[in-house]
Amino acid sequence: MAIIPLRSGGWQGLREALADRMPIEKISFKTLIQKKEVPVHRAAWAYYLGGLVLFCFLIQLVTGVLLLFYYQPTVSDAHASVEYITKYVSGGALIRNLHTWAASAMIFFVLCHLLTTFAMKAFEKPREITWISGVLLLLITFSFGFTGYLLPWHQIAVNATKVGLQSIEEAGRYLPGQLSEMPGRVRELIQGEAAVGQATLSRFYAIHVVFLPLAVFGLIGLHLLTVQLHGMSQGVDKVTGKTERFFPFFVLKDFSLWGIVFLIAAVVALCLPFEAFFSYPLFAPYDALGSTPDGIKPEWYFFFIYYPLELLPFWVVMLGQMVVLGVLFAAPWIFKGTSRRTLTTIAAAAAAYLIIITLFGQHIYEFFKGDM
Amino acid sequence: MFDAFFYVGLPYMALIALVVGTAYRAHKLRFTNSALTSQFLESRQLVWGTVAWHVGIIIVLAGHAVAILLPGLWRALTANYVFLVTVEVIGMAAAILALGGLSVLLVRRVISANLQSVTSVMDFVVLGLLLFQVLLGLGVAVAHRWGAVWSTQTVTPYLWSLVTLQPDLSYVTPMPPMMKFHLIAAWVIILLIPFTRLVHIFFFPVGYLMRVPQKVVWVTRRRFEQNVTVRQAEESRRYFLRTAFGLGGAGVLLSLGVFDKLVRFFSGPVMAADEETELLRKKLNRLEQAAKERHLELERLRSEYIHVANLAELSPTEGKYFIDYQMRAALAFRGADGMPLLISAKCTHLGCTVASTMDNQGRILCPCHISYFDVKTGQPNAGSPAKTPLPHIGWVLMDAAGTLMASQRPGGRVEGAVDATKLQEYRVYIAKQFGDLA
Numbered sequence: 001m002a003i004i005p006l007r008s009g010g011w012q013g014l015r016e017a018l019a020d021r022m023p024i025e026k027i028s029f030k031t032l033i034q035k036k037e038v039p040v041h042r043a044a045w046a047y048y049l050g051g052l053v054l055f056c057f058l059i060q061l062v063t064g065v066l067l068l069f070y071y072q073p074t075v076s077d078a079h080a081s082v083e084y085i086t087k088y089v090s091g092g093a094l095i096r097n098l099h100t101w102a103a104s105a106m107i108f109f110v111l112c113h114l115l116t117t118f119a120m121k122a123f124e125k126p127r128e129i130t131w132i133s134g135v136l137l138l139l140i141t142f143s144f145g146f147t148g149y150l151l152p153w154h155q156i157a158v159n160a161t162k163v164g165l166q167s168i169e170e171a172g173r174y175l176p177g178q179l180s181e182m183p184g185r186v187r188e189l190i191q192g193e194a195a196v197g198q199a200t201l202s203r204f205y206a207i208h209v210v211f212l213p214l215a216v217f218g219l220i221g222l223h224l225l226t227v228q229l230h231g232m233s234q235g236v237d238k239v240t241g242k243t244e245r246f247f248p249f250f251v252l253k254d255f256s257l258w259g260i261v262f263l264i265a266a267v268v269a270l271c272l273p274f275e276a277f278f279s280y281p282l283f284a285p286y287d288a289l290g291s292t293p294d295g296i297k298p299e300w301y302f303f304f305i306y307y308p309l310e311l312l313p314f315w316v317v318m319l320g321q322m323v324v325l326g327v328l329f330a331a332p333w334i335f336k337g338t339s340r341r342t343l344t345t346i347a348a349a350a351a352a353y354l355i356i357i358t359l360f361g362q363h364i365y366e367f368f369k370g371d372m
Numbered sequence: 373m374f375d376a377f378f379y380v381g382l383p384y385m386a387l388i389a390l391v392v393g394t395a396y397r398a399h400k401l402r403f404t405n406s407a408l409t410s411q412f413l414e415s416r417q418l419v420w421g422t423v424a425w426h427v428g429i430i431i432v433l434a435g436h437a438v439a440i441l442l443p444g445l446w447r448a449l450t451a452n453y454v455f456l457v458t459v460e461v462i463g464m465a466a467a468i469l470a471l472g473g474l475s476v477l478l479v480r481r482v483i484s485a486n487l488q489s490v491t492s493v494m495d496f497v498v499l500g501l502l503l504f505q506v507l508l509g510l511g512v513a514v515a516h517r518w519g520a521v522w523s524t525q526t527v528t529p530y531l532w533s534l535v536t537l538q539p540d541l542s543y544v545t546p547m548p549p550m551m552k553f554h555l556i557a558a559w560v561i562i563l564l565i566p567f568t569r570l571v572h573i574f575f576f577p578v579g580y581l582m583r584v585p586q587k588v589v590w591v592t593r594r595r596f597e598q599n600v601t602v603r604q605a606e607e608s609r610r611y612f613l614r615t616a617f618g619l620g621g622a623g624v625l626l627s628l629g630v631f632d633k634l635v636r637f638f639s640g641p642v643m644a645a646d647e648e649t650e651l652l653r654k655k656l657n658r659l660e661q662a663a664k665e666r667h668l669e670l671e672r673l674r675s676e677y678i679h680v681a682n683l684a685e686l687s688p689t690e691g692k693y694f695i696d697y698q699m700r701a702a703l704a705f706r707g708a709d710g711m712p713l714l715i716s717a718k719c720t721h722l723g724c725t726v727a728s729t730m731d732n733q734g735r736i737l738c739p740c741h742i743s744y745f746d747v748k749t750g751q752p753n754a755g756s757p758a759k760t761p762l763p764h765i766g767w768v769l770m771d772a773a774g775t776l777m778a779s780q781r782p783g784g785r786v787e788g789a790v791d792a793t794k795l796q797e798y799r800v801y802i803a804k805q806f807g808d809l810a
Binding site for chain 1: 449454455458459633636638651654655658698699700721723739740
């Protein structure tokens with residue numbers, strides 16, 4: 001099966017396929033500003049979700065750069081510098097809280113965006129590039145979360161990172177012979193030394209503040225460019241035919257939504273430290289010689305993989321994860337002929353799983369493991 | 373008797389009246405569900421009164437609702453001091469706003485002769501009662517601080533005891549008088565809802581939020597004769613300008629706020645002398661700790677033997693943490709034979725550090741995913757997430773002079789002879805020669 005159906009073979013065909021998907025010549029003031037239309041229908045609210053993710057990313061970018069001015073990525077100073085920011089620097093607590101809250105919001109919106117675009121079949125030809133870049137951006141967003149969590153270098157963060165990295169090594173148990181060493185090597189490569197330490201912090205820091213942002217810039221550019229080239233996907237099986245002008249109507253509504261989200265984020269960041277929801281002393285700095293504190297958990301947005309890891313055999317989870325990733329990447333080809341109705345059902349099931357495991361994961365865990 | 377009536381009888385009466393009365397009005401008297409408009413007769417004061425009142429009271433009631441419906445979450449949130457202060461300030465500000473609005477509404481009814489013709493006695497009763505109630509609430513908030521916290525332990529359980537049909541007066545009796553009046557007035561107001569204009573709260577016209585704003589205007593001859601299209605254009609231009617000014621103003625305020633925060637963020641903190649010393653001391657401590665770890669690392673690279681503890685220090689039940697040759701945490705116990713028992717503390721599941729206290733079955737617990745390891749064998753309990761045992765670590769015993777007395781390879785037997793009388797002087801070492809763990 002040809003991945004991209006080519007009209008003719010070889011280079012010629014590839015060029016044609018690419019030209020179909022990247023009709024750069026379409027770009028003009030007229031098509032982008034004067035003529036662009038957005039479909040109006042029942043699910044039209046989903047067109048705002050991608051914009052919200054972008055907005056959260058912009059907040060992250062600004063607050064992140066601000067945090068860089070005071071943060072010090074060394075094992076001895078990291079924790080103290082974060083404390084310095086929240087306690088002494090004027091507006092520092094606000095900016096750090098905004099950074100953590102907007103990070104959560106970004107993950108939330110990114111998941112909503114994923115599910116709705118899937119349900120709306122926004123990956124259909126010729127939007128495969130938009131979809132693939134979107135899946136990559138999703139992975140990057142999660143990597144942001146994972147690397148950023150370590151940076152304050154407190155007990156919970158370091159231990160959660162240890163556990164997270166160790167589960168890579170766990171995969172080695174299921175690989176044959178020489179290969180079984182590989183995951184362990186990969187883990188050491190990521191953490192930079194035998195145990196999570198200064199090398200890990202430096203690497204995560206570099207990944208979090210340089211590598212991932214650069215990757216996002218490139219991919220967001222591609223993602224947005226292809227969206228602009230092909231316009232909004234029709235989104236529903238039966239086209240209503242109703243549309244509204246992108247500029248100024250859609251843009252204005254989009255911006256007012258950004259305004260509302262910013263207001264909420266600012267108010268929440270102002271009066272509610274992110275840690276307010278945790279019952280354990282989050283602020284104890286990491287002590288390499290002490291014991292691991294009770295009940296360490298990753299951030300809420302990793303619950304969907306954390307609780308299955310706790311409850312099911314490792315290989316089941318790993319296999320499931322591979323399958324989901326594969327399906328995500330191959331969605332434009334797997335679901336080529338599927339109706340939006342079916343896609344919506346799949347997306348709703350996925351949403352139900354995510355919501356239930358995130359909200360009630362602890363209850364489910366205690367239900368099954370309560371006797372221990 | 374008195375209490376039973378006001379805090380149990382009255383509430384149930386009020387709730388029954390509320391449900392029955394509202395349902396009756398919704399069915400039989402459809403068109404009386406909204407509050408009678410008086411905007412035609414007097415609109416200038418109305419806008420200051422009604423907007424302030426409604427914004428204020430909705431915020432206040434939302435606060436009450438959260439504390440009643442989600443007391444657990446609310447308690448967790450208000451445990452945070454900054455959050456507590458913020459919600460109390462917002463609550464009081466909203467109450468003052470509501471009070472101001474309500475006063476305007478009351479004064480307006482009293483001084484305008486036009487309005488009196490559409491005002492019933494009940495309207496005055498409602499206005500007076502609401503004013504009284506908001507004053508009481510504000511009084512409680514000021515006199516008995518941090519209501520956001522204590523209400524979840526007193527008012528919420530009382531209300532839930534009513535809901536579950538097991539009224540519990542023990543929460544109400546010790547309350548201060550002002551709070552009791554606030555409760556009674558609340559029940560009276562709820563009782564009155566179906567009989568007054570207050571019923572409109574259940575028939576909130578959601579559609580109003582979505583529709584294009586409409587304004588009722590008095591049709592005069594002049595307006596009637598004016599060209600309609602010209603007037604529409606005029607209106608829409610005014611609307612556009614107002615919106616533009618509003619947005620522009622908001623933008624300026626926002627950028628001013630952001631700018632102010634940024635400048636101060638960059639200029640850095642001004643710290644008191646004691647704060648500065650405290651911070652420096654902390655940083656120095658951390659540096660020393662990091663240095664200590666480096667020393668440990670260097671020591672492990674260079675030395676053949678590393679001192680763990682004196683044999684006398686070791687306890688059979690409480691392990692002593694030390695760092696093994698691989699820079700991983702490990703625990704030292706004293707075994708049943710009086711010899712050291714050294715075991716890795718790095719959980720074989722996902723690498724957490726195992727806790728040091730032995731339970732009564734001779735096991736130590738990894739708190740991350742609940743695996744119990746038998747110290748003697750290293751084996752995890754059946755069904756635990758960890759599948760492989762914690763490895764034991766070889767040790768060497770030396771006497772005070774540094775002569776090697778006894779040793780044990782990991783998994784091997786104790787070699788050498790010890791002088792039982794001198795056990796207390798012996799020191800426990802780990803040895804590089806034992807290399808990797810068994």
